Amino acid sequence: xxxxxxxxxxxxxxxxxxxxxxxxxxxxxxxxxxxxxxxxxxxxxxxxxxxxxxxxxxxxxxxxxxxxxxxxxxxxxxxxxxxxxxxxxxxxxxxxxxxxxxxxxxxxxxxxxxxxxxxxxxxxxxxxxxxxxxxxxxxxxxxxxxxxxxxxxxxxxxxxxxxxx
Numbered sequence: 001x002x003x004x005x006x007x008x009x010x011x012x013x014x015x016x017x018x019x020x021x022x023x024x025x026x027x028x029x030x031x032x033x034x035x036x037x038x039x040x041x042x043x044x045x046x047x048x049x050x051x052x053x054x055x056x057x058x059x060x061x062x063x064x065x066x067x068x069x070x071x072x073x074x075x076x077x078x079x080x081x082x083x084x085x086x087x088x089x090x091x092x093x094x095x096x097x098x099x100x101x102x103x104x105x106x107x108x109x110x111x112x113x114x115x116x117x118x119x120x121x122x123x124x125x126x127x128x129x130x131x132x133x134x135x136x137x138x139x140x141x142x143x144x145x146x147x148x149x150x151x152x153x154x155x156x157x158x159x160x161x162x163x164x165x
Contacts, residue, residue: 005056005065005121006128009147012116012138015104020092029086030153031078036064037150042075044088051075056150060143062125084157087149096120100131107149113156117147 028041035058042051050069057064070078079086087107094102104118118137122128133140141147146155 003065003067004062006062006123006125007119007121008061008128008131008133008140008142010118010133010137010140010142011147012104012118014116015092015106016094016102016136018094020094020104021101022093023090025088025090027086027088028149029079029082030084030150031081033083033150033154037148039150040070040075040078040082042072047072053078061128084153087153087156089149102137107152108156113152115152117141 024046025044026041027044028039030037030039032038037056039054039056040051041054043049051072051074052067053070054065054067088109089105089107090109091103091105094104096102100120100122102118102120104116106114106116108114120128120131120133122131145151
């Protein structure tokens with residue numbers, strides 16, 4: 001069954017100074033880059049929690065996304081197959097008006113390549129287009145190539161080629 005992900009993305013200078021609902025840390029790596037990307041993710045601070053295998057199609061605002069759960073043992077078995085080094089993300093969830101949630105992440109904290117970004121997922125393209133971002137969100141990069149996590153991991157590894165956004 002194919003699902004659709006509709007989200008907008010912004011680059012930020014840091015975490016928002018407002019209170020957040022939850023914080024968690026994940027590690028994710030990419031098994032394949034190209035027309036579709038294949039990613040595995042685990043929750044660093046919840047090692048018993050199921051891990052996730054995700055396949056994402058091309059696109060920016062809207063794209064196909066299929067996810068399935070993996071056990072921690074299955075995740076570990078896939079690690080040697082990674083096409084690039086994993087990235088670590090500290091993510092905070094901030095409630096927004098209208099029941100939306102802002103996911104703000106610090107990627108690879110302490111490394112020279114570290115950066116912050118934020119995403120908001122929407123139920124429809126119309127809702128995404130109607131959303132008025134607070135000015136503190138920073139520069140929107142939803143439609144700019146090269147701002148996906150897959151593209152970041154590919155650059156970090158020094159791999160050439162085009163990544164599906």
